[in-house]
Amino acid sequence: MYALPLQTGELVAIKKIRVGEKGEGVNVTALREVKLLRELHHPNIVRLLDVWPSRRGIALVFEYMETDLERVIRDRAVLLTGADVKAYLRMVLAGLAHCHARWVVHRDVKPDNFLLASSGALKLADFGLARPYGSPDRPFTHQVFARWYRAPELLYGSTCYGPGVDVWAAGCIFAELLLRRPWFSAESDVGVLNKIFTALGTPRDANWGGLRAMPAFVEFQPTPPAPLRSLFPNVAVAPDDALDLLSRMVCLAPAQRISAADALRHRYFRVDPAPTPQERLPKPGRAGVRVAAAAASAKRPGGEREATPAAEAGGPAPAGMDSGDVRFLKKRRLQMDAALDDAADA
Amino acid sequence: MSVNRKHGVSPALENRMKRSAIDLIAHAGKALNMDHVAMGTAVVIFHRYYATHSFLLNDKFLIAMACLYLGGKLEDTPKSARDVITACCMRRYGPEVAGLSLRNHDFLTAARERLFLAERAVLYALRFDVAIEHPFGTMLAALRRPALTRVWQEWGQAHPGSVSFQQMCINLLNDSYKLPLCLMFPACHVALACIWTVMKVLRIPTRLSDDGVTPWWQEHGMQHEDLKEISCMLLERLYHADDGAGGTVGPVSAACPTPTPPKQLRAVGVKRKAGETGGAEEYNDLFDELLA
Known part of the structure; x- marks a missing residue:
């Protein structure tokens, strides 16, 4: 029942989580991550290989990932063609669609949480904020996501939302792939809302039922939407189909926003150019060694989360392990197994 | 042969021990206003734990408490360690004795330490396989x-x-x-x-x-x-x-x-x-x- 595969010769990344720092035993975020990742198996979701007890906490063992989408976008030396953007977006949406089909909303979708494997596959990581959704009477916190990727309903303080928040963030990533800079970057919630409404127009009551009843509703000067083409003038990278999909993903009213699964069926993915095959996708020049999901926080001033128990990457994570480390891990692994068996027999 | 048989715990005794512990989980969970999924998870992990662990070496009260605590965390309705300890002690020792113990700071600190230890023991025993399905x-x-x-x-x-x-x-x-x-x-x-x-x-x-x-x-x-x-x-x-x-x-x-x-x-x-x-x-x- 509890068959644990022994990993041999495979590079892994370890996320160490200290236990009992806040006086509440094993971290809830860590448990959530373990619980959800054990159930989610998809080529575009990072694999949790194992969980070990470690001296002062628990260690989550992930597959090793080379870099992340954030670096791809930031690296000026990388040229992203229309086909590359399409390939990345398809992997983003495929990962999310898988989560949503299993009633999990990730709630922390941003470029640095999409890790890039050496095979070119893009994988969603860091499920510390993810939650199962669908129970009608469980209020959620709206303090999720990095601020720039927060959907308008979250900025308006909604405590009852669904997978649409992830799709909004994916839409922001899509725009970021096209623009090569964050779309709605601002220092405050109101600043982000202002940027959103400048680009997409203010929401009208007719389109968004219950808009004025939102907990933190703020009236903005009515603005008409700007044509998306004026914001994304490059037709080669962003053809009309791309902008049509983008407009559906960043639809202001959550009820009318396209779902991740429907977005994957959009015309954009069926017309030329075909998405670039994974192995031919451009990679950032200095493929900085990065430990999967271990860092991922507080890199950008505006992108920081607030009031959420996230980013508890305790202890220095080993960066760039060589084969010696893997041998060590394997040995360690066997010892752990033996210890566990002893405990079971006792 | 199961661990409990090896230690001379008869099926009947095992059954009775389980009943009383599950009873404790149910009542303490109710007192804590936990939902049925969290309590169900607590009971399932309790069963799983004692499928491989002996009742003689593992205090069923402590493990039940840890399971309840863990169940709340796993189903996104976490209760604080203090509340869980209080509810379980109230149920087990009755309000007078429990009230006396719980006012004692040393007792509470020790109980918390034991609870966290047991929580980790349960997690290791389950090998972190914590996604529980419910009927x-x-x-x-x-x-x-x-x-x-x-x-x-x-x-x-x-x-x-x-x-x-x-x-x-x-x-x-x-x-x-x-x-x-x-x-x-x-x-x-x-x-x-x-x-x-x-x-x-x-x-x-x-x-x-x-x-x-x-x-x-x-x-x-x-x-x-x-x-x-x-x-x-x-x-x-x-x-x-x-x-x-x-x-x-x-x-x-x-x-x-x-x-x-x-x-x-x-x-x-x-x-x-x-x-x-x-x-x-x-x-x-x-x-x-x-x-x-």
Whole structure:
């Protein structure tokens, strides 16, 4: 029942989580991550290989990932063609669609949480904020996501939302792939809302039922939407189909926003150019060694989360392990197994 | 041989220990206002833990407390360690003694340390396999099927003022957590078997179907044999084994049903019509029928 595969010769990344720092035993975020990742198996979701007890906490063992989408976008030396953007977006949406089909909303979708494997596959990581959704009477916190990727309903303080928040963030990533800079970057919630409404127009009551009843509703000067083409003038990278999909993903009213699964069926993915095959996708020049999901926080001033128990990457994570480390891990692994068996027999 | 047998814990004793611990989880969970999924998870991980661990070496009270604490965390309804300790001690020692201990700072600190230790022990024992499936969804979906909708509607009309058919199913399902069925059968099978059992007990014909061909329970790979097996376990060990006689795993022998007053079944809300006679006899009939 509890068959644990022994990993041999495979590079892994370890996320160490200290236990009992806040006086509440094993971290809830860590448990959530373990619980959800054990159930989610998809080529575009990072694999949790194992969980070990470690001296002062628990260690989550992930597959090793080379870099992340954030670096791809930031690296000026990388040229992203229309086909590359399409390939990345398809992997983003495929990962999310898988989560949503299993009633999990990730709630922390941003470029640095999409890790890039050496095979070119893009994988969603860091499920510390993810939650199962669908129970009608469980209020959620709206303090999720990095601020720039927060959907308008979250900025308006909604405590009852669904997978649409992830799709909004994916839409922001899509725009970021096209623009090569964050779309709605601002220092405050109101600043982000202002940027959103400048680009997409203010929401009208007719389109968004219950808009004025939102907990933190703020009236903005009515603005008409700007044509998306004026914001994304490059037709080669962003053809009309791309902008049509983008407009559906960043639809202001959550009820009318396209779902991740429907977005994957959009015309954009069926017309030329075909998405670039994974192995031919451009990679950032200095493929900085990065430990999967271990860092991922507080890199950008505006992108920081607030009031959420996230980013508890305790202890220095080993960066760039060589084969010696893997041998060590394997040995360690066997010892752990033996210890566990002893405990079971006792 | 299981660890508990090796240590000389008889099936009956094991059963009794489990009952009292699960009772504690249920009552403390209720006092903490936890939802049924969190409590269910707590009970399932408790069963899993003691499938490989000895009752003699692992304090069942401590482990039950850790399971409750962990269940809350896993199902996104976390309760603070302090609250969990308070609720469990209240239940176990009574308000006077517990109140005295809980005001003692040293006691509370020590209890917290032990709780965190036990929590990790449970997690290691489960090897962090903590996604627990529950039968509630399957049961509700099954009860919404046309064939079964007719059943509970008709039953409700025929017995106004009585406990509803659906409620009996849910009650039986809740009680089923006292048995380690979660170790032996998928959660969805237990849900279907609970409905089937209630129908049997109420003398409702069970061979119903939506389309006239496949019986309603034929989903999730459910077999008629499994239905009978789970059903027998439920009736025999849940409502018979209060004296600790239960404990053998596997299909029950035909000799098992000793005459039992019908009060056992009242736990699920089954009421007999006035004028109906022999409870025990009928109960025996039921077993014969199940085993036929």
